[in-house]
Amino acid sequence: xxxxxxxxxxxxxxxxxxxLLRCNYSxxxxxxxxxxxxxxxxxxQLLLKYTSAATLVKGINGFEAxxxxxxxxxxxxxxxxxxxxxxxxxxVVSDRGTYKYIFGTGTRLKVLA
Amino acid sequence: EAQVTQNPRYLITVTGxxxxxxxxxxxxxxxxxxxxxxxxxxxxxxxxxxxxEVTDKGDVPEGYKVxxxxxxxxxxxxxxxxxxxxxxxxxxxxLSADNFxxxxxxxxxxxxVT
Numbered sequence: 001x002x003x004x005x006x007x008x009x010x011x012x013x014x015x016x017x018x019x020l021l022r023c024n025y026s027x028x029x030x031x032x033x034x035x036x037x038x039x040x041x042x043x044x045q046l047l048l049k050y051t052s053a054a055t056l057v058k059g060i061n062g063f064e065a066x067x068x069x070x071x072x073x074x075x076x077x078x079x080x081x082x083x084x085x086x087x088x089x090x091x092v093v094s095d096r097g098t099y100k101y102i103f104g105t106g107t108r109l110k111v112l113a
Numbered sequence: 114e115a116q117v118t119q120n121p122r123y124l125i126t127v128t129g130x131x132x133x134x135x136x137x138x139x140x141x142x143x144x145x146x147x148x149x150x151x152x153x154x155x156x157x158x159x160x161x162x163x164x165x166e167v168t169d170k171g172d173v174p175e176g177y178k179v180x181x182x183x184x185x186x187x188x189x190x191x192x193x194x195x196x197x198x199x200x201x202x203x204x205x206x207x208l209s210a211d212n213f214x215x216x217x218x219x220x221x222x223x224x225x226v227t
Contacts, residue, residue, distance in 0.1 A: 109207075
């Protein structure tokens with residue numbers, strides 16, 4: 001069975017400091033993993049995805065994530081936070097052949113000036 | 114412009130009054146899906162469709178119906194809405210049912226059932 005745990009419901013960082021949003025997953029088959037961002041009162045936008053190629057994945061706006069199978073983790077990082085990064089972030093897992101997508105409960109990122 | 118559209122964007126209704134939320138995509142995508150978003154719960158999948166005429170239940174299908182008669186459209190039907198279906202609903206589509214492909218989301222429909 002597939003599941004996702006986002007370890008922090010809220011994260012606060014100062015502008016210009018690194019961002020780390022943590023995601024652990026459970027998967028029975030070969031998973032695809034995604035990070036989506038949702039800005040206030042907006043829809044969801046893809047940041048990046050892992051689909052069994054390179055384990056270090058680079059996305060938009062300077063974000064990246066590393067797939068670690070031994071730790072069942074897919075943490076999202078950014079070297080330097082910007083005010084515009086303030087949003088809610090969702091980690092998503094999908095097992096091949098299930099046609100289902102399981103979302104984490106989200107992490108709300110606050111960026112302090 | 115490639116997009117997923119939903120209508121209406123906002124809807125207030127009363128318990129038991131049937132309603133339909135429409136979803137349409139113009140990207141020739143095979144896979145479409147409906148989600149509901151509730152505070153603290155993230156997004157939960159209601160129904161999905163791998164291609165025309167093929168649909169299946171997600172994790173929270175109770176109280177909802179869908180149909181996929183055309184590739185571009187995937188309406189969500191609430192036959193007898195109840196207050197616990199008050200939520201923010203998103204439609205999404207992707208190129209195929211293969212989970213290699215990301216989903217594109219619509220702008221959302223905020224539904225209130227009184």
